[in-house]
Amino acid sequence: MFQDVLGKTFRLLGYTIQYGCIAHCAFEYVGGIVVCSGPSMQPTIQNYDIVVLDNLSRHFYSIQKGDIVIAKSPSDPKSNICKRVIGLEGDKVCTSSPSNFLKSHSYVPKGHVWLEGDNLRNSTDSRCYGPIPYGLIRGRICFK
């Protein structure tokens, strides 16, 4: 009786580990479904929208200007940010906030990207914390 329960428990544990690993590989290397929250990408992405993330483009380095990406926040690695890629390395971007009269420009350094939210008035993005390293990007949004 006891041996039966033990056997069943081990089998259940084995299946859980196996499916957990398959889920990890799928999310890490292919993509998955994410829920976005926050107003910084309105009107493109609303609060609590469900989006499909594609991680293959991160691994093949095919993220382009204009893509919406999800990245780890540079000031808090445990939370994620969802913004649009405005500039890749080497591009010239405008760094001043919209209220400044004098516009200043700078070049995006090697290995970094410049992100901005679509809702420019209500978005903390690269205009606030500067360009972020490419290594922080987790994936590109392909469907909503």
Place this chain on the structure above:
Amino acid sequence: MAQARDLGRRYIKAFLKGFFVAVPVTVTFLDRVACVARVEGASMQPSLNPGGGQVSDVVLLNHWSIRNYEVQRGDIVSLVSPRNPEQKIIKRVIALEGDIIKTIGYKKQYVKVPHGHMWVEGDHHGHSFDSNFFGPVSLGLLHARATHILWPPRRWQKLQPVLPPERKPLLTEQE
């Protein structure tokens, strides 16, 4: 003949079943728990690769211990290079967020490490592509902590988190 075909089909089924179990589990283990890597370059001499070009050290990288991004000053860690995302670099953590340190060759002489960032340096100052070149790095780029040297056998040792006394932060943030 039918028996041989049956046996072949069962063999293929068993192989596929084993494949789909072994590959995801191995990949998840290497990504999340621990993996092994060879250290290239002289930026961490004399702690790693003291022999120069002869024999490269092989270290054990522990992903599990940094799953919550908890590192100590003096840890040797591997991180994604901020200048080249395809490359991983291995350096020592000198300062954590809130610390004020004196830099060597950076554009500002004193730096306060911002929130969510850390300051890394190679032990071989002057021959190291580290924070003195690209500034504080985000904790999100952290890849693993190097815990042991596995090869060559005469250099088997546990890597201790040691902060060189001349690189101690001038001011640390009280936790």
